[in-house]
Amino acid sequence: MELESVPGVGAKTAAALRELDDPEAALRDGDVASLARAPGISEGRAARIARGAIRAEHDDPGGFTATKRAREIHEDALSLLTERTVTDYAAKRLETIYPSGVRSRIEEVRAFAESAMTREPDAAVLDALSAVEPLSEPGDVRVRDRCLATRDAERYADAQAAIPEVSVEVVDDARQLAELARSYSTVVALDEAFAGVDIEGDVRVEPNALEEPESVVPERVLTFFARNRDRIRAAAEVHRVADLDAPCDLDTLLSALDQLDEDGSVSGDEELDRLTTAVDDLDAAVSTAESVANDHLREAIEEQDVTIEGTDLLSLVERGAGVDSLLQRELADEYAAAVEKARDHLVDALALRDMEVTARRAFPDEPAYPVEHSEDVVARLREELTAARDQRATRRKRELADDLAEMREDAASLVDAALELDVELAIARFADDFDCVMPDLTESEGVAIEGGRSPLLDVPFEAVEPVDYDVEGVTVLSGVNSGGKTSTLDLVALVTTLAHMGLPVPAEAARVGRISELHYHAKTQGTLDAGAFEATLREFGDLVADVDHRNPDPDDGAATDGPAAGTDDRPVMVLVDELESITEPGASAKIMAGILEALGERQATAIFVSHLARDIREAAETEISIDGIEAKGLEDGELRVERSPVKGKLARSTPELIVEKLADDGTDDSDGFYSDLLGKFE
Numbered sequence: 001m002e003l004e005s006v007p008g009v010g011a012k013t014a015a016a017l018r019e020l021d022d023p024e025a026a027l028r029d030g031d032v033a034s035l036a037r038a039p040g041i042s043e044g045r046a047a048r049i050a051r052g053a054i055r056a057e058h059d060d061p062g063g064f065t066a067t068k069r070a071r072e073i074h075e076d077a078l079s080l081l082t083e084r085t086v087t088d089y090a091a092k093r094l095e096t097i098y099p100s101g102v103r104s105r106i107e108e109v110r111a112f113a114e115s116a117m118t119r120e121p122d123a124a125v126l127d128a129l130s131a132v133e134p135l136s137e138p139g140d141v142r143v144r145d146r147c148l149a150t151r152d153a154e155r156y157a158d159a160q161a162a163i164p165e166v167s168v169e170v171v172d173d174a175r176q177l178a179e180l181a182r183s184y185s186t187v188v189a190l191d192e193a194f195a196g197v198d199i200e201g202d203v204r205v206e207p208n209a210l211e212e213p214e215s216v217v218p219e220r221v222l223t224f225f226a227r228n229r230d231r232i233r234a235a236a237e238v239h240r241v242a243d244l245d246a247p248c249d250l251d252t253l254l255s256a257l258d259q260l261d262e263d264g265s266v267s268g269d270e271e272l273d274r275l276t277t278a279v280d281d282l283d284a285a286v287s288t289a290e291s292v293a294n295d296h297l298r299e300a301i302e303e304q305d306v307t308i309e310g311t312d313l314l315s316l317v318e319r320g321a322g323v324d325s326l327l328q329r330e331l332a333d334e335y336a337a338a339v340e341k342a343r344d345h346l347v348d349a350l351a352l353r354d355m356e357v358t359a360r361r362a363f364p365d366e367p368a369y370p371v372e373h374s375e376d377v378v379a380r381l382r383e384e385l386t387a388a389r390d391q392r393a394t395r396r397k398r399e400l401a402d403d404l405a406e407m408r409e410d411a412a413s414l415v416d417a418a419l420e421l422d423v424e425l426a427i428a429r430f431a432d433d434f435d436c437v438m439p440d441l442t443e444s445e446g447v448a449i450e451g452g453r454s455p456l457l458d459v460p461f462e463a464v465e466p467v468d469y470d471v472e473g474v475t476v477l478s479g480v481n482s483g484g485k486t487s488t489l490d491l492v493a494l495v496t497t498l499a500h501m502g503l504p505v506p507a508e509a510a511r512v513g514r515i516s517e518l519h520y521h522a523k524t525q526g527t528l529d530a531g532a533f534e535a536t537l538r539e540f541g542d543l544v545a546d547v548d549h550r551n552p553d554p555d556d557g558a559a560t561d562g563p564a565a566g567t568d569d570r571p572v573m574v575l576v577d578e579l580e581s582i583t584e585p586g587a588s589a590k591i592m593a594g595i596l597e598a599l600g601e602r603q604a605t606a607i608f609v610s611h612l613a614r615d616i617r618e619a620a621e622t623e624i625s626i627d628g629i630e631a632k633g634l635e636d637g638e639l640r641v642e643r644s645p646v647k648g649k650l651a652r653s654t655p656e657l658i659v660e661k662l663a664d665d666g667t668d669d670s671d672g673f674y675s676d677l678l679g680k681f682e
């Protein structure tokens with residue numbers, strides 16, 4: 001798939017998407033998680049791009065939700081699903097599911113939804129999902145204890161591009177290489193020519209290093225895993241509690257993760273811990289060792305009775321000798337014992353097994369009081385320890401990175417599968433919560449709903465009364481005030497929208513004829529002024545003309561065999577709520593009759609809710625079917641309503657019911673006024 005051919009993908013976005021391993025596959029699969037890994041692409045944008053790609057793949061012209069109210073119904077349907085996701089990712093992923101008029105797209109989602117509906121939403125799985133997020137790529141990593149070295153200017157540029165995490169240095173000869181080895185714990189020489197050169201320090205000759213950058217910078221893998229450690233662990237937990245097949249051995253993955261610290265360093269390695277502590281505690285240990293020696297020596301001096309013969313004293317004084325030589329002569333043994341104690345302390349405190357020789361030299365043999373360490377030796381010791389620590393860390397990092405690198409793709413699949421499960425569980429929960437079934441999606445027109453219960457009603461779902469309703473062609477829906485006419489339109493719109501999203505619908509059974517566009521016009525608030533009235537009329541004019549244009553007259557030679565190219569290709573459903581409020585009652589009945597006739601001729605499916613059903617029928621030149629939501633009667637001033645519309649029945653209006661009640665009351669002492677009034681309704 002050509003990236004730029006996807007609607008909404010320009011050159012800049014295409015360049016960002018090319019950074020992904022396989023952008024074409026991510027687009028083909030509507031894989032929002034992968035798309036959102038491209039630099040600068042948010043999940044919301046990734047969802048829009050995925051939708052564009054899906055439309056391109058299915059040759060879907062879009063435009064299913066043709067009016068504001070139709071779009072609101074789609075948004076409401078989507079909210080019912082996204083409210084049931086645990087992760088933000090799943091909510092965004094669900095946004096790629098949109099109502100479409102193209103069967104191949106609808107079938108694709110239906111297959112997914114059907115399998116999703118077999119999932120068991122389990123509290124432990126939902127809980128585990130709460131810590132799962134899409135994997136994120138760590139930002140730039142900078143490694144300062146290693147460098148690359150080469151004699152070749154071209155290789156220098158290649159190395160900078162391939163491994164930007166470390167410095168690259170140009171060296172002319174082994175001497176310069178040796179200088180580098182003094183500044184860095186590890187030097188990786190890229191030229192074969194250096195093989196066999198004997199240099200002190202950790203200098204490796206690795207001519208293939210640029211092909212395996214992760215062997216030079218294992219941090220690349222480690223920071224990725226460290227950054228995503230908790231997400232991967234959570235995804236593993238989801239697999240465990242949901243009993244999903246994992247793409248790799250979870251125990252191996254988890255134990256490798258256990259060796260990784262949050263900052264990407266290796267944890268749990270005793271030798272590395274020893275060396276790290278030794279570097280950190282060196283100064284403190286040296287100073288304690290000094291105190292140990294001095295304490296010992298002070299005590300020894302205090303206890304010492306020094307007897308010096310006069311001639312000895314004289315000779316010392318004549319030679320100008322100081323206390324040191326006295327100390328050397330008289331306390332040599334004590335000094336040796338004190339220094340030995342200091343050395344032992346230093347070696348033991350820092351567990352300096354392999355560097356014992358250097359460590360012991362930190363305290364000189366020559367007697368002095370107070371005992372003092374040698375700065376030079378301690379500095380050398382620090383250098384040795386630091387180098388040993390860094391080398392050990394790098395080695396352990398390499399080993400761990402080697403293990404983890406092999407599991408990188410599996411870890412990504414693990415997280416993707418957990419996130420995808422969240423999408424499926426949202427669909428399963430939606431279907432469960434609203435007793436949904438998969439509708440039949442047919443190529444014949446109309447819609448038939450059995451036991452439909454709209455979750456969009458303002459009453460708790462348990463209190464929603466089931467509605468049966470089927471419509472073919474154009475119909476006026478009449479009924480008492482607050483009988484549920486608007487709610488029925490909402491139900492038809494919702495079932496139709498969900499069916500075209502490929503999702504289950506809240507009904508016991510449903511058959512939905514495939515359409516390309518849903519035009520749903522909500523009730524207008526109050527009478528429209530002339531301008532707004534004209535604009536509304538134009539909308540219907542366009543709709544009718546549009547439908548007309550799609551269904552050329554068979555006599556004009558445009559159509560040949562079979563159905564006309566237009567209507568069957570792009571069938572529409574039109575739902576309109578109380579269009580009468582756009583203007584005065586007499587005029588609006590005529591207008592509605594005209595629109596219905598035109599839509600009927602053009603084989604649209606249409607339901608017009610109106611209190612003017614009788615007038616519309618009278619104004620229409622063709623037979624227009626009328627259905628009615630009937631009141632079973634008034635009970636304590638409240639209407640008892642049969643929510644399912646009765647086919648072919650003009651429902652009595654609320655005023656008619658009230659007049660009838662007054663006429664039937666037996667208290668008609670108004671000279672037959674109520675009975676006469678009732679007669680006007682016949």
Ligand SMILES: Nc1ncnc2c1ncn2[C@@H]1O[C@H](COP(=O)(O)OP(=O)(O)OP(=O)(O)O)[C@@H](O)[C@H]1O
Nearest residue numbers: 458459463464465480481482483484485486487643
């Ligand atoms: N199937 C149903 N189950 C339970 N309650 C319902 C159902 N349908 C409608 N209702 C209740 O009736 C109220 C009125 O419904 P609705 O607005 O659809 O009636 P209407 O016939 O369009 O009214 P109006 O003629 O005043 O426009 C709803 O707000 C809801 O509380």
